[in-house]
Amino acid sequence: MHKYLTKRAFHSFISLAGLLVLVFFLTRLTGDPGNLFLPIDATLEARQEFTVKHGFDQPIYVQFGRYVVDLAQGDLGDSIRKQRPAIDIVLEAIPVTLMLAAVAMSIALVGSIVVGSMAAYRPGGIFDRVASISSLVSASAPDFWVAITAILVFSVTLQWLPTSGMGGPATWIMPICILVIRPFGLLVQVVRGSMITVLSSAYIKTARAKGVKEHAVIFVHALRNAMLPIITVAGDQAAGIANGAVIVETIFGWPGIGKLMIDSIIQRDFAVVQASILVTAIVILSINIVVDITYAILDPRIRHK
């Protein structure tokens, strides 16, 4: 396992290095940050002065060399706009997104396993039909529209929940519900499909013939074998949320990494873009490693390979 993890970490490092090089050059292709930072009425001289001061007048390879040297020393640069170290800004934002992702994915995973398994138990039954239709609706719901509608209904009309903001337990309810909807719908479909296949296997019939209780058949014998595709999709969904729950962060005013990244790209705040992508990439690579380890735990065949 150690050897496997070391190899996986090495591959992740190579991917990360490639990503950083790519991001550095792609951000520079977007244009001069001064044109966005400086007021529209700034003189040409002021624009040139800004470009020189921040080193954007240097050839791209010189800028890249400086970036690599600074990075090796742990310096990710300062945000032009916020005039603070970019890494500080990113480290303030990433926990918010990770908290959202952890809570939302836990709820989505547990809920979808229960609902998906029950739906697979009697394919074509009433519960299965209701679960299938609702999960399809849920997987394709436009979260922007759902979020705004939820605010109008639950905050403005009924006044049950705060419209937005990050604080007490009540402020978590709507953002989490909105974040859960899509992965939940998708995972219910995956769990259902996977469980239907597994439940028709010979070893399940044997277990039933031996008198094993139904809930043990479903949640112990069948679920473990059905978990591999579920883990794959769940990992992908978790990585998606960790990459920034942009809609939720934007609408509900949660200062997470997704909104920070989008704002920095729009504003050409290169240092923040690079730091955000570095930290997010580390999180996503870590999730992938966790998914791989989970595969190995669930399926001994993978472990032995």
Place this chain on the structure above:
Amino acid sequence: MRYLTACLLGTALAITAINPASAASKTVTIVLSEEPDVIDPCESTRSNVGRIVKQNIAETLIEIDPANGNIRPRLATSWKQTDKLTWQFELRKGVKFHDGADFDAAAAVKSINRTLNPTQDCEIRLKFFGNIKVSPKAIGSHTLEVKTDTTQPILPALMSVMAIASPNTQPLKGTRNPVGTGPYKFKSWNPGQDVVIERFDGYWGEKPQADGARYIWRSESAVRAAMVKADEADIAPNIALQDATDKTLDFSYFNSETSRLRIDMEQAPLNDIRVRKALNYAVDLEALRGSIFSKGVMPMTNIVVPSINGHNPSLKPWPYDVKKAKALLAEAKADGVKVDTEILMRGRLGMYPNATEAMEAIHAMLSEAGFNVKLKMVEVASWVDSYTRPFAADRGPVLQQGQHDNNSGDAVFSVFFKYACKGPQSTTCDKQVDDGITAASAATGDERRNLWQEVMRRLHQDIVPDVQMFHMVGFSRINKRLDFTPSISMNSEMQISQVKFK
């Protein structure tokens, strides 16, 4: 079941514990569209910085009266021009900064020098003092002398943007802990969450009603509007037209913005005045008003709104007349002008509410009049690149969507940049206009106003550098518990001391 009941009860209690409305509180909650990057007085011309800092935390020597655009005293009590290049300001006595430092001429000099220091990228310097060399000097404990390298008859109006910070403010870098002389002092900034200011008991002026203010931010206009409606916020300074649906809460006001399409006069066929006039005749502004734009907008005739010195009220909007537009195009074509050349309409996504729809509608109107136009909506970065000099040599004929904000009291802040031969965003060059700008910039009083009005007349009737659109309105939602009316200055400041409770 017991666990479920306990869970539901806990959730209900948590929800009940929400404190949405602060009916009894005298702290005003303001929901902005974005978090400020820094809250430095030298950045207070940026909307979301100015709404927190300007005249609340840090005051200016002089301020503009939003009702009429005239200047009036604030930290300076009087001022006079002592020679062509020198102004002298008498400063208010007995004023203290929030950190205990005295406000005097030396403090004012230090603050002005900090703002104008080229090592810092302060917006006030970059936006208003890029072409002026300013040398402030204390010539008495409360007498400030300001010398400039060129004649600046409107230096007092320019000083209305110069927010004065404590002499103890860190130099060379933007501050996140602003200290000024205003009626409110900075209390805290919780990144991503809020900025809080509280009343300064040592303020020199009248004691304001509000104990303080809390600034929060939400990007979505619908959410900002909902927050005021749900009593979670008191003021949402900038909401979209489609969210201003409650007549009891929503206020519309001229927000000092003017929308237009800049005509690139350096490129054929737009270098022909008949083509430029035809463009204006082809746009039905009345059809846009009350549909895509608010009913409250006013057809544009000048680049500045009526309350700004230099606005020429005698100019009339271009009437909608497609027949005339077609006739002008035919006449130009007969003289060999290639009126069939494709003209690019470059718009900016989200420039104002319904910006894309507005461009689509105008595109249809111009096409109907016989223009060969192509519409391209771009992101802000791409738009800025093509809006300011240097312009690409191979750009071809372009109509560029623009919106200009001037609430600084005088047309000088607009006309040079937009229409002078060397103006950073000008695609126009006319000697008479340039001479007019030079003369008006150096004049004072009635003569100045008359000279600006003549420049405006020439631009409107003889040059036609724009497809003229509207003087825009903004919408603010104000909580019922407040007695507060938004004004033209809302784009750059929001004085909490003017907020009263019902």
